[in-house]
Amino acid sequence: MALSATIYTINVDLANVxxxxxxxxxxxxxxxxxESAEYMLMRILAYCLEYTDGIAFTQGVAAGDEPAVWIRDLTGQVTGWFEVGAPDAERLHRGSKRAGRAAVYTHRDVTQVLGNFSGKSIYQAEQIPVYAFDRRFIENVANLIERRCDLGISVTEQQIYVEIAGQSLNSQIEEHRINN
Incomplete structure (x- = not known):
């Protein structure tokens, strides 16, 4: 018998200056x-940092050909495609072409993630940001997430501050570009 997903309910107070x-x-x-706790956290951060009308989670690692997070307009057309971790170049290519706007949020070694895209054909690669965070920050926040929790997220000048379980953690949001 296959294991089912665990549902987390997270109340977020988002202030993205x-x-x-x-x-x-x-x-x-x-x-x-x-799915690792770090991967789930990156989906949450991608959702919050890209928040706008029409944003939604997909089924995560079980989503197949869907990204971790996407934005759909009122007609149902995908307008934003947001991958997490170390996505496949071909999948990022399809997503960028389909949505017109794409980004990657990674908790992995950003040099390795960018290296995996090197020499690969990715639609509008130079316009796709790859966002990376301090790995200890991701590990620490991921370890504090519980099935029901409150999360305060503030972003200012590409710095993210997270309040969770009485602790304050922060990281620079590093923006990289794919160079093909």
């Missing part, structure tokens, strides 16, 4: 059995 986005979000996130 860089994008002028201030929201109270109640997220229900399905964590698949094969």
């Amino acid at each position: 860089d994008r002028n986005v201030y929201e109270q979000l109640e997220l229900r996130v399905a964590r698949q059995p094969s």
Whole structure:
């Protein structure tokens, strides 16, 4: 019998000064059995940092050909494609071509992630940002996430601050570009 996803309910107080986005979000996130806590956290961060009308989680690692997070307009057309971790270049190519706007949020070694894209054909590769965070920051926040929790996320000048379980953690959001 296959294991089912664990549902996390996360209340987010989001203040993204860089994008002028201030929201109270109640997220229900399905964590698949094969999904690490760090990967799930990156999906949450991608969702919050890209937050706009029409944003949604897909099924995560169980999504097949879908990204971790996407944005759809009122007609159902995909307008934003957001991958997490170390996505396949071909998949990023398809997503960028389909949505017109794509980004990667990684908790992995960014040099290795960018190296995996080197020499590969990716639609509008130079326009796709790859966002990386301090790996200890990701590990520490991921270890504090519980099935029900409150998360305060503030972003200013490409610095992210997270309040969780009485602790304050922060990281620079490093933006890299794919050079093909």
